[in-house]
Amino acid sequence: MIPGIARREIAPWQLKRGWRRGWWLAVGLCLASPLWGQYTLRLEARPEQIPADGISTSTITAVVLDSANREAPDGTIVIFQTTAGRLSTLQGRERETLLQVPTQAGRARVLLISETQEVTAEVSARLVGGRDVTLLSVRFGSGTSPGSTGERALRIGGRYLRYNPEQQLVEVMGEAVWSYRGLTIQAHALQYNLARQVVRARGLGNGVEVRHQGQRLVGDRLYYSALQEQGVLLMVSNAGVQRVGFRGPGLQVMPQEGEPPPEAFAFETFEEERLWVRAKEMALLPGHRTVFREARFYMGGTLFLSLPYYVEEGFYSVPQQFQFVGYSSYYGLVVDFPYYLDVKDTSSLALKLVRGQPAGFYSRQRGFSLQLVGEYRPRPEMEGSLVLDRLPRRDFDVYLDFHHQFGPRGLGRWDVYLDWAEHRHLNLRSNVVHPWKQGSLYLEWNMSQWGLGGASQWGQIAWRAYGQRIPRWRMAYGGSLFLRYMDHPFG
Numbered sequence: 001m002i003p004g005i006a007r008r009e010i011a012p013w014q015l016k017r018g019w020r021r022g023w024w025l026a027v028g029l030c031l032a033s034p035l036w037g038q039y040t041l042r043l044e045a046r047p048e049q050i051p052a053d054g055i056s057t058s059t060i061t062a063v064v065l066d067s068a069n070r071e072a073p074d075g076t077i078v079i080f081q082t083t084a085g086r087l088s089t090l091q092g093r094e095r096e097t098l099l100q101v102p103t104q105a106g107r108a109r110v111l112l113i114s115e116t117q118e119v120t121a122e123v124s125a126r127l128v129g130g131r132d133v134t135l136l137s138v139r140f141g142s143g144t145s146p147g148s149t150g151e152r153a154l155r156i157g158g159r160y161l162r163y164n165p166e167q168q169l170v171e172v173m174g175e176a177v178w179s180y181r182g183l184t185i186q187a188h189a190l191q192y193n194l195a196r197q198v199v200r201a202r203g204l205g206n207g208v209e210v211r212h213q214g215q216r217l218v219g220d221r222l223y224y225s226a227l228q229e230q231g232v233l234l235m236v237s238n239a240g241v242q243r244v245g246f247r248g249p250g251l252q253v254m255p256q257e258g259e260p261p262p263e264a265f266a267f268e269t270f271e272e273e274r275l276w277v278r279a280k281e282m283a284l285l286p287g288h289r290t291v292f293r294e295a296r297f298y299m300g301g302t303l304f305l306s307l308p309y310y311v312e313e314g315f316y317s318v319p320q321q322f323q324f325v326g327y328s329s330y331y332g333l334v335v336d337f338p339y340y341l342d343v344k345d346t347s348s349l350a351l352k353l354v355r356g357q358p359a360g361f362y363s364r365q366r367g368f369s370l371q372l373v374g375e376y377r378p379r380p381e382m383e384g385s386l387v388l389d390r391l392p393r394r395d396f397d398v399y400l401d402f403h404h405q406f407g408p409r410g411l412g413r414w415d416v417y418l419d420w421a422e423h424r425h426l427n428l429r430s431n432v433v434h435p436w437k438q439g440s441l442y443l444e445w446n447m448s449q450w451g452l453g454g455a456s457q458w459g460q461i462a463w464r465a466y467g468q469r470i471p472r473w474r475m476a477y478g479g480s481l482f483l484r485y486m487d488h489p490f491g
């Protein structure tokens with residue numbers, strides 16, 4: 001209800017009098033002037049190979065420039081498509097094989113999420129109405145390699161663990177342990193770069209130990225790429241320096257292809273001047289979230305905040321921090337600060353203090369409120385959340401979302417939304433989406449129930465096409481065709 005406007009009560013006889021029921025068939029068509037010829041498009045992937053585990057990601061960037069090498073205007077639409085894996089925006093939960101993204105500063109970015117099979121994804125991008133141009137390939141490899149295990153979380157621990165969010169660098173001193181997918185690295189000192197997925201380790205006394213299911217390699221220094229699942233151990237003795245290359249997680253010793261540069265074993269400089277976090281241990285679910293337990297926040301060398309858990313939501317090299325306090329001259333104070341009560345690999349529970357949350361397209365909620373947020377993700381293709389919003393008000397809302405991907409290409413998504421304002425109203429939405437031809441098929445169903453007994457529902461089967469070039473015309477088209485059933489009041 002909008003503040004200042006009284007709620008209008010609708011009697012049952014009024015609902016019955018203004019009822020509409022029936023089937024509708026509709027067609028929509030949109031023509032647009034194409035952009036090909038005006039701009040050039042280049043694709044970049046970082047990294048170009050990721051594990052085939054169903055959760056690892058590669059950032060795909062489309063650079064759009066005009067003939068004078070200037071950036072395309074913001075909002076220029078780029079259409080990404082992949083033959084394997086799924087595409088998602090940097091902030092969204094989309095899992096599509098075809099995605100439209102607007103440019104900012106001449107660049108449009110998406111995340112490519114790997115499959116669980118070792119295949120090569122052919123990624124293409126084009127402007128609306130332009131020709132498809134396959135510009136790069138991303139390899140999903142080693143995700144199901146022999147010797148790997150089903151462990152989903154990458155874990156790091158030790159006596160002294162600290163993390164620099166800006167550098168995306170974890171450093172551990174004393175009894176350092178790094179483990180992922182059955183491979184364990186133990187050392188006196190260890191660094192892990194989250195953006196590059198690189199481990200560097202140094203030994204003291206017992207050296208650096210790499211082990212997997214009874215197999216064991218020992219050296220004095222280590223360089224290991226978790227992305228390529230390849231590493232090099234450096235062993236120093238009276239006879240000289242020996243280098244041993246291996247492939248993980250099965251620890252298969254292999255001949256080296258060229259000498260690694262000397263700086264490969266050198267630790268990065270950990271910057272302490274800005275914000276950094278000290279924690280007891282860290283768990284990283286690739287493509288999902290990074291969790292630090294018993295986190296203490298430092299600015300320079302000064303401790304200013306302690307939390308039982310600190311969580312970064314997001315993907316490799318694209319962290320999205322949801323614990324923040326900000327201010328703008330337009331919205332005023334904006335707060336979104338979750339206090340995590342419990343965090344596990346497959347679930348979490350948080351109490352959030354919020355202010356200035358979006359309420360529609362152009363407004364935000366006033367005042368402070370609390371949210372109780374529970375999330376679960378038992379498998380990479382399944383996730384959901386339960387939110388109690390606007391606590392402790394009487395007109396609190398309840399949101400329940402569930403998302404499930406069906407098969408390697410289709411995406412079934414079931415959304416349930418309950419608007420429980422003053423314990424009166426219920427709204428249910430559900431839809432299933434499947435890519436087909438040059439668009440997507442949609443099966444949708446919506447139902448609403450009002451407190452006085454009135455209810456409405458509608459469902460539809462739709463096909464929506466994306467921007468396609470018309471042969472021999474300098475035009476592009478997009479459109480939709482849907483068959484809809486409606487049973488609801490009007491007036």
